[in-house]
Amino acid sequence: MASQTFMKVLSNKELIKDVFEMVVEGDTSAITTPGQFVNLKLNKYQEPYLRRPMSICDYDDHTLTMIYKVVGTGTKLLSEIRPGHKIDMLTGLGHGFVYQNEKSALLIGGGLGLPPLYKLAKELLKKGVDVKLVVGFASKKDAFYLDEFKDLCPVFVATMDGTLGTKGTVIDAIKENNLSYEHYYACGPLPMLKALAKFDDQHGSLSYEARMGCGFGACMGCSMEMKDGSSKRVCYEGPVFASSEVKIDG
C-alpha cells in the first residue's frame, strides 16, 4: 500500500563514475516485496516538477538502499544530497517480484536494472532457492555491486565490448554458461526484457520502467498494453509482469 514518508539520508556514495548508492532511514513498513519502488520529490521547488522513481535495492525494518545513475537534472540533484537531509518519498509502490515456488532461480540484470535483484536474491536464498545471477553491462567500467552479489550467489557477467565476462548480451552469457533455472527474474532496459520474453516467455518475471506522472496509479501515464489486449500500469499492477503476459513486439 502506497504511503508518503520522509526518510533521512544516512549515506550517499559514488560506487563507480556517476553511479551512487544511497542509504536512507525511516518508515519502511509500506514495502512488502523486493522489486517495489519509491518515488522521490527531490526538492520543495518545482524543478524538477515530477517525482523520480527508483527501485528499492535493499531494505530492512528501518533502512532502505537505492542505487542510481546520474543521467539528468533529478539524479544530479539526488547525487548532491548530503547525509542528514530528509527526502520526501512515496514508498511501497507497485507490485514486486513474487516467488513462484521454483527450486532454482536465475536473476538477470541489465545495467541499472541490477539493484532490485539484490534484495530478491536475499529473499529467495532465505527460502532455500538455488540462486544465480547474470548481469550485463556495456563495459567493464560500468560494472558495480558484483562483490555484494558474489557474497550471495554465483555471478555471471556479460559486457557488450567483452571487457568483462562473456562478450555480448545476458542471453549470450546464459547460453555460454549453460545456465538452467525453473524461473527467471529480470530487470533492465526494454530491449533486454523483450529479448528475454522471446527467449523464454513461460518462466519469467520481468520488471519494466516507464516515464511516470504519479507512480501510484492515478494518471494512466505508464499503462502498457498486454498480450491479451488489457492494459496494466507499470507503477501499479507492475513494475513486475509475467513474461507470458507482455507483448513481445511493439
Added chain:
Amino acid sequence: MASQTFMKVLSNKELIKDVFEMVVEGDTSAITTPGQFVNLKLNKYQEPYLRRPMSICDYDDHTLTMIYKVVGTGTKLLSEIRPGHKIDMLTGLGHGFVYQNEKSALLIGGGLGLPPLYKLAKELLKKGVDVKLVVGFASKKDAFYLDEFKDLCPVFVATMDGTLGTKGTVIDAIKENNLSYEHYYACGPLPMLKALAKFDDQHGSLSYEARMGCGFGACMGCSMEMKDGSSKRVCYEGPVFASSEVKIDG
C-alpha cells in the same frame, strides 16, 4: 555601474517581527551613492523567477547592509538564508541621493523606506550638513532602527495610530515640530512621496519603488512618466528623482 557579484551572508537577524537586517560581505566597489539598490536572485531555481530589489541601508568597502520585511515568497526565502551562504546579486544599481550643497537636510522615511536614509545620514554628516530624521510607521510595534539613527541625528517619529510620536503622517510630524531644511530626502510608500511632492515640490529628492523585471534598465518595466512627458526608469535614472520632476497626480 551595474555589476554582478556573489556576497557572503555574515548575519541575518530579526529586528522586530518580520523585519530583518542582513549584513553581507563581498565586492561593494560598484556602489557609489547612498540610495542605490541591489537585485537579489534568491536561489538557483526558478522560484521565485524574478530577482528581488533591496535598498542598500549601509555599506563600506567590503560589507553591505539591507533591511527588509517579509511580505511574500522572496523575502520569506531571504529570511531563511543562514550565515555563510552566498547570494547572487546585481549591485550598484540605479542613481541614489545626490548632495545638493544644502546646509540643513531633512531625511524623511516611511516604513521600509527608512533603510537607505541611514547611509545617507552618515554621508551628509561627513560633509558637515545639519541632519534631522522624520520617520512614519503604522504603529509603535512597527518601529525599527530608531536607536541607530539617534546615534547620528535628532529623530522625530509619526505613527498613524499615535502610539509613538506625532499621531499622523510624516508631514504632520514636520509641521508639529516646525522642522526646517534646505533640502529634504525621502523614501517610503507612494502616497507619502506624492504628499511630499505636493507639500514641497522644489527642495526634495524622492526615492521610488516599482515592480521590476530586470533592475538594470533593460526591460522598461519600471518607467515612470515625468511631469515634462519624458519617461524615466526607476531602476536606472532613478530610484531617486527630484520632487520638481515627478508627476504629483496619476
Added chain:
Amino acid sequence: MANLHITLPGLDLKNPVIPASGTFGYGQEFKDFYDLNKLGSISIKGTTREKRYGNPLPRIAEGPAGLLNAIGLQNPGVEHVVAHELPELAKIFDGKVLGNMGGHSFEDYVETAAILSQAENVGALELNISCPNVKEGGMQFGTDPATAARVTREVKAVSSKPVYVKLSPNVTDIVAMAKAVEEAGADGISMINTLVGMRFDIRSGRPIIANKTGGYSGPAILPVALRMVYQVSQAVDIPVIGMGGISSGRDAIEMMIAGASAVEVGCANLIDPYACPKIIDEMNDLLDDMGIDDIHEIIGLSHKY
C-alpha cells in the same frame, strides 16, 4: 472558519475543491491516503463510449513547473464505468461527482452522455471538447464555436443531469467559445484543459512523447488559466469551474478572485497525493487571515476593477 459551501448546478459542494479529470482516476488510488469525503466533489477520468487503451508509451514528459501528458483517454468505456467504477467510487465518496466524458464524433458524445448521466452518483456531466473530431478531419470540437455549440446542444438534449462544458485554452478567442456553449444550453463551464506542448530528447532529436504533442499543465499554466477564467466569467452568466496550475490554497483563492465559482486541481495530485486536502486547509487558513467569512465574497472579486 469561513463558510466554504457552494451550490452549483447538479453539485452541492461542502468546499470548492474538486480533483480534476485524469489526475484522480476513479478515486480508488487516493483512498489509502485520505478520506475522500473531505473533497467538494470529484471529476472522474474522461469516459468514452467504447473502452480505449489510449496512446502508446511514453505518454509523459516534463516541462518547467509542469508536465506534458498524452494519455489518449484511456478508460474502460462508459458502460463499464457506470456498472463498476462509479458504484465503487460511491462506496468511498458520498457526494455527487462530475462525469467527465470525451468523444470523437457527435454520436459518441450523445450516446456516452445518455448513459453516463443516468448514473446515480453523477451530479453533472463535464464535456471534454478537446478531443479531435475524427469524422471532420481531426479538428477539435473545442476550437470551433459552432461545433462546440452543436455538441453541447445534442448532449443537453439527452442528458438527465446538468452539463458543464470543459474548454480548451488552445484558441484565439476563448470568450467566443464560452458564449457559444452558453447559448447552446450549457449549465456551466469548466476551464482550462491543457496547452498543447512538446519536448524533445536532444540526443536522438525524437519527441519524448510517442504521440509527439502532449497537453501541458501544472503551475506553469496558471497565469493563462487565470486570464481566461477572468475573461469568460465576465462574459457569461453560467458558473465557471476554474483550473490550471492550482497547487496551493493561495492559487485556488486567486482563481476564485478571477471569477471561478469552484476549482479543480489536476497535476498537483500527482506530485503530492495529499494536495487537495492540503489546499482546502490552506484556503481555510488564508480566508481567516484575510477576514473573509464566506467564500462567496471572493468569487469574481477582481471584476470590479
Added chain:
Amino acid sequence: MANLHITLPGLDLKNPVIPASGTFGYGQEFKDFYDLNKLGSISIKGTTREKRYGNPLPRIAEGPAGLLNAIGLQNPGVEHVVAHELPELAKIFDGKVLGNMGGHSFEDYVETAAILSQAENVGALELNISCPNVKEGGMQFGTDPATAARVTREVKAVSSKPVYVKLSPNVTDIVAMAKAVEEAGADGISMINTLVGMRFDIRSGRPIIANKTGGYSGPAILPVALRMVYQVSQAVDIPVIGMGGISSGRDAIEMMIAGASAVEVGCANLIDPYACPKIIDEMNDLLDDMGIDDIHEIIGLSHKY
C-alpha cells in the same frame, strides 16, 4: 568546436543566439557586462512610428518560472531610433540587427518599416504583429491570417530589407498564420511572442498589472514554443527563428532540433545579464559532447520522426 555560423535572409550570424526584442533595450545596458560582439545578432526594442510612453505602472508581474509584462511598446519613435539608438548600438555591436517594430494600423507599420529598413545596421525587419489593430476594434493583427498577410505584404512593398514576421502564440491555428505570412512574402518567421496571462493581488482582488492582462514568457512557455516551432517549421519553406523560454544552451539546442534556424533569448537576459554569452558557451560544450561538428546538423532534426 562545432561550427555555429548560420546565414539567414539579411543576417550573417556568427552563432545562432540573438537577444529577443524588449529584453535588451538598444543594447547599451549590457555593454558593461560583456562585449556584445559575442552575440549572433540583436533584436532591438519594438519601435513604432511615434514615440510611446506605453502602459501605466505596474507593468510587471510574476508567474511560476516566468514573468508577465505589459510594457506597451515604450520607445522613442522610429525617427529617433534611426537617428540615435541605432548609431549608438553600431558603436558597440559590429553586426546587423533585427529591426523589431510594432504598429496599431497598416499605415503605422508601413511608415515605420520604410524608415527603419533604411538604417545602415538593420539587417532585416522583425514585424511584431501582436499589437491590437486599433482601427478595426482592437483585434490583433496577429490572430487573423488575412490581416497578418496584408500587413506583411504592405511592409514588404516598402522595406529595403528582408522581413521576418513575429507570430503570436495566442491563436487556434499557428500553422495557418505562418502560411499566410509566407504566402504574403515574408522572408522568415520569428516565434513565439508572449502568452496572454494575468495575476491578481489576493488581498484587494486587483489585477497586478495596471493594464490587467500581460504577456507571459520565460521557461514556463518553452513546451508551447517548441510545439509551435515544430509545427510551423515543417509547414513553411522560410526559416524560423525560435524563442520562448530559452534559458540554457540545452534549451537552445532543443529549439533548433524542433526546427528553428536560430534562437532568440528573452526573459533570461533580465534575470541574468550574462545569459546570452553563457548560452553560447553551453551550446558549444553540448555540441562537442554530442559529437556534432556543424550546428546545421541539428536544425529540424526532429522532423524525421
